[in-house]
Amino acid sequence: MWSIVGLIIVAAVVVTIIFMMVFVFNVAGAVLSLIMRVIQSIGRTVLKLIADVTVAAVCVVKAVVLSMVAIGAMLLGRWPSAKRTGAKVRALFKRAGRRLSDLPTRAVSRAARTPAARRAESASTDDTDPFPGWRIVGELKAGGSGAQLFIAEPLPGNPHRVDRAVLKVFDLRAGSPLPQMVRESRALEGARKLGMVLEHRIDKRRFWYAMPFIPGDHLGKAIGNLHVDNAGLSGADMRTALCWCGDLLSTLGEYHAAGLWHKDIKPENIIVNHAGAHLVDIGLVTSLHSAMTLTTHGTEYFRDPELVRQAIKGTKVSDVDGSRFDIYSAGAVLYFMVEGTFPAHGSLSRFSAPCPSAVQWIIRRAMADYNQRYASVRDMAVDLQAVLSATAIEQVVPAHLPSVGNDVADKLAGVPGHGARLTPQRRPQAVEVGAPLVVSRTAGVVRGLWEVREAMLRARDDRRRSLAIDKAARKAAKRQRRSTQRQAFAAFVVGIVAIAGVALFINEFGEHDFAGTKPETVASIQSIEPVGAGNALVVNQIGADPAAGDALASQLTSWGWHPVRDAETEATFRRALPASGQGAADFEDRVRAAIKELRLDAAAFLHADESDSETAWVLVLTADDTHRMQLSTVQ
């Protein structure tokens, strides 16, 4: 028993050491990486300095030679040539002076420049100022458009009042595709209307524009955090997700009102932070009235199959309502939020996670056939708002949605003699979307009061929503942290168990030992005190506890025996014992033979109880009898 405890302790120590070594190596790796970066930066700076000095020296040499040429021309009276050469000499000296004058400043700034800034510089046409008014501070993962994305801060004098911006840079030299550059430049005008583009520049081989930087995670990651336990969304998480969808619909409403459609709505293009969800990436933004032919651009599973069909047919953008394709994508994104996975079967995709039936309805309506889905994002937003305004989202059913109410009422109006219709009594009390409207229509005086009340409620809802989003983000982070901790703890436990298991295995099968022998397997045991006289060998199986051996010796003395404690003799007896898992039929015979051979009178074995580590047992074998009894409590 004690040996197992000891093994476990050793295993724990080994695993702890391994964990500590991993930590130490990580830290050492980071430090080494930093040192290498510094060395790399210093090396690059020195090389650049050498290059600058060399260029300056060459300029001076060229200037000296040309000065002589100019003097010669003057002596020959060729004034125009002397003037031209003199101008070249001036330019060369100026260039050399410029190279040498701000050498220390440039060296320092170059060393301090981030790798992203250096990459941005390499993507620029002008070495001195790649992006006028902006300083590159970071880089983002490039998307599928072939553009580079940089994070930049405005320099003093920059008219744009933003903390940071994202610069999307297309460079033909860096492999950016020209059609994509043309497409994005076409989308610029519309995006500027929406305030999504701060400024843009274009030249012969490069095109870039600046957009406000929105910090946060993309929706895919945020939803992944909410679905970390694979149990679907519920309560506050569901409300948060619906709020994000509400933000998306609100932004889409602005797009469509401005005569544009986004065309590439997907979780990766939605950034989520404490202020809500923000739609980004204007790469495929298209005018709803464009005379161009539809293209199949977009992302599978979030793109309406009808769009592909129409594009194959060669339909023009202006011949369809592009906003409906955005509605489909919004429905697919909402499905993604609820299910944590993309809708692999389009409108026939099934729900496996818990989802209120009203939300299912909204998703299906948004992803329905082109002619049957919501006519506008506003209709979808109204339905979503009806769900959000309920105190218990789970209890909202399709019948409570404004669009269903209208549909059903209109439809039933055409059914003669049919009494079924949506009655106010059948709607739950929680949803009261229509009531304020009715009151405001019938009483003009009350309308003002209602509007004030609505504004207050909206403000309160916004506050709550903001709090809910913050709470959800904190909760998700906490959940993630806990999950990591759980995994680390599990790894720790598994490590200990594995090492202990290996140790036990070696202990069990590697060497012959008494530890695995059960006393009950010994035949003809008596529990009468083994009173006698003569020499009794003490075989202590509780090896880690010598005090127990002393206790046995003392006990043997009280029974009249003379205890013998000799390690070598004890080893002889151990060899006579049966191996772990083997029978003990001839155990007594072998022990008695050993007693006789060594001229002893008895052998006393001390062993611990397997089920109770605090109890010790004594097994005494004499020439005629075998006794087994509890000795004392081992401390």
Added chain:
Amino acid sequence: MQHLTTTFVRRLRDRDEAAWFELWQVFGPVLRGTLMRWGNGRVGMETVRDLSQETLTSLSKSIDTFDPTRGVRFSTWLLAIARHALSDEMDRRMALKRNKGRKPVLLQDDWAADLAKTVDRDYERRVFEAKVEAAIRRAEADTEFVAFEVYRMRVLDGRSGKDVAEQMGVSQPTISRHLSTARAQLRLRLSETVSTWSFTQQEQQEAEEAGLGGDDALFDEALAEIWHAVARRTALLDPPCTEDAL
């Protein structure tokens, strides 16, 4: 041979892109599943997607010489093309390994008879289920949204009529009316879809054998059963969503 079948084959021969897209949309998942199974772990999801596209490209090349009246099942025809595509891919890989090419297997007309013996029932069932799913999709597009949703809740999701009526805020007779509308559309589309993608009499009868030709109760029960079978299978086959997948 059904008129719809010959019409559809003619559309394919005429390089009607909408027809090809329809074929890809309906049978793409079945092809991907079959190719994954054949690949037996040697080909990844991306390769399988490429191969399923390759299958349809091969199909577009062979469609001009194919005679659907020879008694070969549509599913067998599709499977043979897929097998050739996979075989070519494997040959290409082997050739890359050996650094020398091997002539790819030619698509001939007499492959189908041999292959018909090796087609397994699981594949046949999946092709049939793909046809049923296509029919449901078409019915969904052509039926009034509310009517189809009522059918979905009542039959496919297995809710009671009373529950659906409460969900929709209408009476039970209204629910019955919506059910009838959706069912009629489903029967029509199912008949069309099966006719379009069936070359043999045996394929034509598959819907009847599955119980889709019976009375309303039997029809609903059979359709729901197929729907759930497809759901179970796709739950196993569809890869979980990852950031990369997006």
